[in-house]
Amino acid sequence: MALQNRVTPLGEIVADPARGTLMGNRGVLHDDERRLGQSRWKHKPWIACTLLFKGRSRKPMTPGRYTELFFLDEATSLAAGHRPCAECRRAAFNAFRVAWAAANESNGLPSAVEMDAALHTARVDRWTRKQIRHERPAADLPDGVFILVNADPWLVWRGRLLRWTFGGYDATAPLPRVMATVITPAPTVAALAAGYSPGVHASAADAG
Numbered sequence: 001m002a003l004q005n006r007v008t009p010l011g012e013i014v015a016d017p018a019r020g021t022l023m024g025n026r027g028v029l030h031d032d033e034r035r036l037g038q039s040r041w042k043h044k045p046w047i048a049c050t051l052l053f054k055g056r057s058r059k060p061m062t063p064g065r066y067t068e069l070f071f072l073d074e075a076t077s078l079a080a081g082h083r084p085c086a087e088c089r090r091a092a093f094n095a096f097r098v099a100w101a102a103a104n105e106s107n108g109l110p111s112a113v114e115m116d117a118a119l120h121t122a123r124v125d126r127w128t129r130k131q132i133r134h135e136r137p138a139a140d141l142p143d144g145v146f147i148l149v150n151a152d153p154w155l156v157w158r159g160r161l162l163r164w165t166f167g168g169y170d171a172t173a174p175l176p177r178v179m180a181t182v183i184t185p186a187p188t189v190a191a192l193a194a195g196y197s198p199g200v201h202a203s204a205a206d207a208g
Helices: 074-079 090-103 112-123 186-193
Strands: 004-007 013-015 022-025 047-049 069-071 134-137 146-149 152-157 160-165 168-174 179-182
Touching: 022 074, 047 074, 069 074, 074 146, 074 152, 074 186, 090 112, 090 186, 112 186, 146 160
Parallel strands: 004 069
Antiparallel strands: 004 013, 022 047, 022 069, 134 179, 146 152, 146 179, 152 160, 160 168
C-alpha cells in the first residue's frame, strides 16, 4: 500500500505508487503508524532534496524522523512551495539565490531564512491553510511555472502547456493568450523569470 507522501503541484500530499525524482521535507508530519496527521508542515523551510546523497539511507516515515515527501520533478516542488536544499543541492540553491536577488534587484544574496519567510507568506493562506494562487497573463509566464486549466495543473514549458500526472506529463496544449491562475508562488515565479532553470521530468520531451 502506497504511503501518503507524494506532493502535487497544488501542494497536496497524497498516496500514489509512482516514484518521484526529488525528495522533500516540511518536518515530522506522520505518526508511529506512518500515517499523516492534520498538519501539512511543521516549519517554514520547505526544501527539495536529491534522492541520493553521500550514501545516506532512510526508511520513509520512520517514527520520530521527518516525513519524506516526493515530487515528480523540481518544477512540481517549486509549484508546491519548496526551494532547493542548501546541503544536498548546493549548486541549485546558489543558483536560486542568484535569481532571487536579480528578481528583487538586490545587491546581496538572500539567506535561506529570508527566502523561507517570503515563500511561506506567498504559498499558504494564514487562515484557510490553503494554497495561495494569483493571476498573470499566461503569455508572460516563464518556463517552469504551473497554472490551472479546468482545475488541473499544467506546466508552462517551451511555449506550450504540459499536463501533469503522478507518472509524468501526458499531454500538450497551446499556451493560452489569456489571464491564467498561477499555482507557483509569486517569489518563485520571479526567480524563474530572472533566469532560474528548474529540472523537469523526462516525459516533458515526449508529452503529446
